[in-house]
Amino acid sequence: MSDPISIVQGIVLGALQGVAEPFPVSSLGHGVILPSLLGWDIHQNDDYFLSFLVATHLATAIVLFLFFLKDWIRIARGLGRSLRDRRIDPQDTDARLGWLLVAGTLPAGILGLALEHELRDLFASPTSAALFLTLNGVLLLAFERWRRRAPAPGDVRPAADGDARIASALTWRQAIGIGTAQAAALIPGISRSGMTMGGGLLAGLSNEDAARYGFLLATPIIGLAxxxxxxxxxxxxxDGVRGAALAGALAAAVTSLLAIKFLLRFFETNRLTPFGIYCIAAGLLSTVLLAI
Known part of the structure; x- marks a missing residue:
């Protein structure tokens, strides 16, 4: 009896997860659509597939954490200072950023625990994922249309400056709203990073800062889940997928690192528009192919 996911399939799906999780194009949506287009007998609600996804998501979360390790060290120290002093010093941007991330993580985590199985069951088909991928593209274009500021050369600064700008720019309500929007990524086809980056743009963050905040906000959600x-x-x-899961996790780690590096440089001067166009095109084409 063959394994439900082969090593080759695991590598392909892991590499795809590693790219599509940081990119605003929905890793879950691609993970649901691609097996159907390739004729693989893999379905998103299969227990073994969900177990496989655990390994690839954990690998992505570890890469995100290590990539932003210096940021997390500063944030952890800031949170420690605020707990020690029982207040958030207005000048302590690391502490404020830490609590903004907490405020954004809690609603997403609660909604995820409450709605994950219901949403997976309701939108389990590849066709549904393709339609929501198209909607994701429309949302990305809408975020660009309604963003509060255009990219500027002066946006590119050291990481610590970016964290300070994020902490000073976001309100508590905006942080909670952006964090809550992450729950939409439970629907295959809707991108977690797309929702957080788009929310950051609507709140007035630069491209690079919106991407950085989105990556920081995604790390605890992906990792804890x-x-x-x-x-x-x-x-x-x-059973039968641990080898494929290990291969997929390694592939996801490599492609995640490459994707994060690329995106942070890309967003120094570019926009979400190409990803929006891609999602619309890929979603519509997948819908047609799946119908055929």
């Missing part, structure tokens, strides 16, 4: 489900990978649901 993967850790929460990690026992499934080592239980019965992981």
């Amino acid at each position: 993967a850790l929460y489900k990690l026992p499934d990978l080592f239980g019965g649901a992981g």
